[in-house]
Amino acid sequence: MGKLMRKIAMVGAGMSKFGAFPDKNSRDLFGEAFINCLQSIDKNFDVKDIEALYLGNYSSDLFEGQGHLAPMCAELAGLTPKPALRTENACASSGIALREGILAIASGMHDLVLVGGVEKMTDLPTAGVTDTLASAADRIFEFHAGVTFPGLYAMMGSAHMAKYGTKKEDFMLVGIKNHNNGALNPFAQMNKSVADIMKSKIAKAEKQGKPKPAWKDEMDFLHDLSANPYIAYPMRLFDCSLVTDGAACVVLCSEELAKKFTDTPIYIVGTGQGSETFAIHDRPSLTSLRSARSAAQMAYKMAGVEPKDIQIAEVHDCFTIAELIAMADLGFWKPEEVAQAVRDGETALDGSKPLNTSGGLKSKGHPVGATGVAQSVEIFKQMRGQAEGKRQVKFDVECALTHNVGGSGGSCVVHIYKK
Amino acid sequence: MVDITNLKVYTKDFLDGIDNKVLYGSKCQACGNFEVPAKVICTKCQSPDLELVEVKPEGKIAAFTCIGVGTTHFVQKGYSMKKPYCVVIVELENGQMISGQLIGGDITYDENQDPLIGGKPIKVGAPVVGEYEEYIEVIEGKRGGRQEKKRCRLVFRLK
Numbered sequence A: 001m002g003k004l005m006r007k008i009a010m011v012g013a014g015m016s017k018f019g020a021f022p023d024k025n026s027r028d029l030f031g032e033a034f035i036n037c038l039q040s041i042d043k044n045f046d047v048k049d050i051e052a053l054y055l056g057n058y059s060s061d062l063f064e065g066q067g068h069l070a071p072m073c074a075e076l077a078g079l080t081p082k083p084a085l086r087t088e089n090a091c092a093s094s095g096i097a098l099r100e101g102i103l104a105i106a107s108g109m110h111d112l113v114l115v116g117g118v119e120k121m122t123d124l125p126t127a128g129v130t131d132t133l134a135s136a137a138d139r140i141f142e143f144h145a146g147v148t149f150p151g152l153y154a155m156m157g158s159a160h161m162a163k164y165g166t167k168k169e170d171f172m173l174v175g176i177k178n179h180n181n182g183a184l185n186p187f188a189q190m191n192k193s194v195a196d197i198m199k200s201k202i203a204k205a206e207k208q209g210k211p212k213p214a215w216k217d218e219m220d221f222l223h224d225l226s227a228n229p230y231i232a233y234p235m236r237l238f239d240c241s242l243v244t245d246g247a248a249c250v251v252l253c254s255e256e257l258a259k260k261f262t263d264t265p266i267y268i269v270g271t272g273q274g275s276e277t278f279a280i281h282d283r284p285s286l287t288s289l290r291s292a293r294s295a296a297q298m299a300y301k302m303a304g305v306e307p308k309d310i311q312i313a314e315v316h317d318c319f320t321i322a323e324l325i326a327m328a329d330l331g332f333w334k335p336e337e338v339a340q341a342v343r344d345g346e347t348a349l350d351g352s353k354p355l356n357t358s359g360g361l362k363s364k365g366h367p368v369g370a371t372g373v374a375q376s377v378e379i380f381k382q383m384r385g386q387a388e389g390k391r392q393v394k395f396d397v398e399c400a401l402t403h404n405v406g407g408s409g410g411s412c413v414v415h416i417y418k419k
Numbered sequence B: 001m002v003d004i005t006n007l008k009v010y011t012k013d014f015l016d017g018i019d020n021k022v023l024y025g026s027k028c029q030a031c032g033n034f035e036v037p038a039k040v041i042c043t044k045c046q047s048p049d050l051e052l053v054e055v056k057p058e059g060k061i062a063a064f065t066c067i068g069v070g071t072t073h074f075v076q077k078g079y080s081m082k083k084p085y086c087v088v089i090v091e092l093e094n095g096q097m098i099s100g101q102l103i104g105g106d107i108t109y110d111e112n113q114d115p116l117i118g119g120k121p122i123k124v125g126a127p128v129v130g131e132y133e134e135y136i137e138v139i140e141g142k143r144g145g146r147q148e149k150k151r152c153r154l155v156f157r158l159k
């Protein structure tokens, strides 16, 4: 138990530009991601080598009125009549598709598979998006009480503040850091720093002849309730991830096959998955997810590494509080130390453990079903020294991690990568 | 001969309880585990041998949020960014928790940008007491036609 029977290599990884695209549907987004993924493979690849598709998608049924996306995407990738499976675990849908792809190769069932994730979210009005996301929470015991998705994490935030003395400013610092990274990522939906967003708002006000906002700096801007209102106290607009259209793909294969396609494969050496009670009020702690702790333990043990060995990680910052909770659940810091670590810049691009070099869900965007695989795309690029722009970290990444959470923590999947 | 085993407690029993202004927990007859809201199978020992037990909807706030962007249902009730609503997780007497709306006035923010309800601060640890808010649910019939049903929601108020 807890072993991969074969070594798993990632030989290609690509994503679509993330954003709000009124003229693109899931088919188009998957097509973009697939082509970007193929272009990342160094040599000798033929799409006929792909034996199956594992596709993460949360709710194209509600977002687009289109279910059953796996065969649709498999057709685009030239796989028909090969197997195509859709996985649904809310926002962890494609992280779990990745795990299923890994298990397929590890078991010997397949030698090479395509793993993807896609979500087209921006067709619905805000209330429709809110309802669709909230349907990943407990319909009877949470949704009927009026809880939204931001509301669930906001409640965890209120508990974190009461238990550990975390400040609203700590949440803001996480958002600023992720926007700084996303500003360097051309694939990010909001690839602008908070400071630049503030400056463009000032410029816009001046152009329109409105009174010039008196923000001194980005923290001052984020404290302004008219510029940064509470979506769900204590989570403000700039604490929430975006509503996004996007897709991502990776190609996984056995170690033997990998050498044919590249000299620098990235190996996935640990995979773990966990679950947590459906409603957050049934949990022993409101400031930690047992799904994440258990998935991380499973992945660390399989990989034979410890939290201190992880040099960079993409963590599931659907809300800024989620990144703080992840920092402790993954064993990087003690829960009472996470806020100070953020204040000290430990998680910034030039810190001791950069988190979300891609910009995270906050700035890169969060097309829920694509998020898990998009995290792997960032790790693939960073580990091969291929991250665009100035967000490439300044050291060799030998060991990295992704952490992908579904819903309010009901699902979590963690992967560990090595060269 | 096949035995079809039914559960002793169903979700509807809990919901009917709320409609009748009673909050039910479930007491496991096999292991003694007590859960609120009532479950349909004991989540500790998986026994279906549960008894419904009435619980006082009273306790203290374990977590809260004030929601500006609400669900469709709450938007239709008139809530918005300008008129947020508060949802709390309440820790009951024996440690079990339940989610519900906190009522008792408009939500405003103090000079530290922390929320007040009806002018009183909302804080983790604050004691609250439950009450039942009546509403009419309109049910669309399967063969057309609409039916109105009197229902209740459990809501909380600061003590």
Ligand SMILES: [Zn+2]
Residues within 6 Å of the ligand: B028, B029, B030, B031, B032, B033, B042, B043, B044, B045, B046, B047
């Ligand atoms: Zn029991």
